[in-house]
Amino acid sequence: MITAALLAALALMLFGAAGPVLARSQWPNRAPRAAIVLWQAIGLAGALAAIGAGLAVTVAPLHGGLLGGAMQLVRQARAGHPLAGLGIDGSLGLTLATDVGAVLLIGLIVAAIRTARTRAVHRRVLDLVGRRSERAPGALLLDDARVAAYCLPGVRPRIVLSAGALEILDNEGLGAVLAHERGHARERHGIVLLPFAAMDSLLHFIPYARHARPAVAGLLEMAADDFATRRIARHTLAEALVAMASAGAAPSCALAAASTAVVVRVQRLLDPPTSSSVTASAAIALATCIVALPVAVILAA
Amino acid sequence: MRLGDLERRVMEILWAHLDEYITARAVADDLPGYAYTTVLTVLDRLEHKGLVQRERGGRAHLYAATESRESYVAELMLDALGSATDRNAALVHFAETASASDAAILRRVLARSPRRSPKRQGR
Numbered sequence: 134m135i136t137a138a139l140l141a142a143l144a145l146m147l148f149g150a151a152g153p154v155l156a157r158s159q160w161p162n163r164a165p166r167a168a169i170v171l172w173q174a175i176g177l178a179g180a181l182a183a184i185g186a187g188l189a190v191t192v193a194p195l196h197g198g199l200l201g202g203a204m205q206l207v208r209q210a211r212a213g214h215p216l217a218g219l220g221i222d223g224s225l226g227l228t229l230a231t232d233v234g235a236v237l238l239i240g241l242i243v244a245a246i247r248t249a250r251t252r253a254v255h256r257r258v259l260d261l262v263g264r265r266s267e268r269a270p271g272a273l274l275l276d277d278a279r280v281a282a283y284c285l286p287g288v289r290p291r292i293v294l295s296a297g298a299l300e301i302l303d304n305e306g307l308g309a310v311l312a313h314e315r316g317h318a319r320e321r322h323g324i325v326l327l328p329f330a331a332m333d334s335l336l337h338f339i340p341y342a343r344h345a346r347p348a349v350a351g352l353l354e355m356a357a358d359d360f361a362t363r364r365i366a367r368h369t370l371a372e373a374l375v376a377m378a379s380a381g382a383a384p385s386c387a388l389a390a391a392s393t394a395v396v397v398r399v400q401r402l403l404d405p406p407t408s409s410s411v412t413a414s415a416a417i418a419l420a421t422c423i424v425a426l427p428v429a430v431i432l433a434a
Numbered sequence: 435m436r437l438g439d440l441e442r443r444v445m446e447i448l449w450a451h452l453d454e455y456i457t458a459r460a461v462a463d464d465l466p467g468y469a470y471t472t473v474l475t476v477l478d479r480l481e482h483k484g485l486v487q488r489e490r491g492g493r494a495h496l497y498a499a500t501e502s503r504e505s506y507v508a509e510l511m512l513d514a515l516g517s518a519t520d521r522n523a524a525l526v527h528f529a530e531t532a533s534a535s536d537a538a539i540l541r542r543v544l545a546r547s548p549r550r551s552p553k554r555q556g557r
Contacts, residue, residue, distance in 0.1 A: 255525070258509060261442050261445050261485070261506065262506045275510055276504075276507055277508070279515060281528075285525055293510075350526075354529075357526075371544060374529050374540075375537075395529050395536065399540055400543060
């Protein structure tokens with residue numbers, strides 16, 4: 134019972150408090166990649182703890198302990214009488230837990246498939262109407278006066294610029310934007326974002342799911358900025374960012390949050406963070422500990 | 435040439451004849467070096483994808499693009515621009531649009547910063 138309580142408390146902490154705390158912190162800006170690993174670790178550890186807690190309540194009485202109980206359950210299932218010895222509570226609990234788990238898993242897969250399909254439709258049209266441009270090698274150009282630049286993730290990611298973006302960027306700025314988008318494409322940021330987007334659309338009521346997607350999306354932009362500034366000057370990228378962000382002339386309230394993210398990125402480019410490798414190492418160590426915690430509790434039970 | 439490129443060229447021919455139906459023969463005439471049957475196959479594929487409409491006209495089938503090139507571009511731009519609140523995250527963007535006040539802050543920050551900063555270490 135102690136095991137179940139510990140794991141449940143851990144799951145609550147990770148899915149409840151950890152997300153908002155991490156989303157508010159400033160240090161992830163110094164080490165965006167490591168911070169993304171930490172977000173992933175919290176999700177993984179939370180899921181392990183929740184599943185472990187469910188199992189601990191239902192099957193532990195079978196064989197004096199969580200792992201033993203789970204093994205016993207597998208043996209019983211093979212023998213054809215899975216619910217033997219579980220009692221009414223255990224049987225109901227186990228059925229409920231597996232059903233909830235299955236529904237969540239299927240929901241996440243469906244959400245991911247929906248995103249993949251949106252991308253496929255976009256890609257099909259893009260490949261028909263996107264033009265090549267000598268000024269932007271490797272990118273597809275959309276004949277539209279509005280300003281846009283993005284990466285369409287996929288097996289062969291596409292980098293897309295609008296004519297409006299090409300209009301407002303000089304060659305240096307264009308190089309900076311392309312370098313940033315190549316960072317997204319090269320490091321497969323679309324795949325990193327996919328599970329977080331699926332979680333957010335399905336489990337928006339859970340604080341972790343709600344905070345993780347925008348936070349990770351912002352960190353991926355910083356990671357792409359870091360990729361770009363290994364090849365081009367920080368100031369050039371900052372200028373391109375300002376040019377692109379202020380070209381849209383958005384109403385001042387609607388996009389306040391997203392817009393603040395651009396301010397943070399520009400400040401980060403102009404005043405590069407120091408001691409980022411120490412921060413990164415600490416974040417990775419923390420991520421390891423967080424995943425180890427539920428594993429240790431489960432093994433100790 | 436890859437099939438995708440050929441589809442693209444067929445669409446471009448149809449887009450050049452906006453608001454009119456043309457025969458597969460007319461499309462093939464604009465694509466020297468391709469067999470008539472190949473063009474028919476491509477038109478058939480495009481019709482299956484919903485990009486091309488077909489109509490019976492006299493002896494031959496007539497073809498037209500379902501939508502103009504501009505409306506497809508507009509469709510893509512809608513995906514590209516309307517995503518600040520999109521939880522689907524199908525695309526990864528370069529920069530969200532800044533509000534007017536933030537844009538002013540951004541330009542001030544940029545103006546204050548030296549163009550080529552000498553080696554910044556410590557602080």
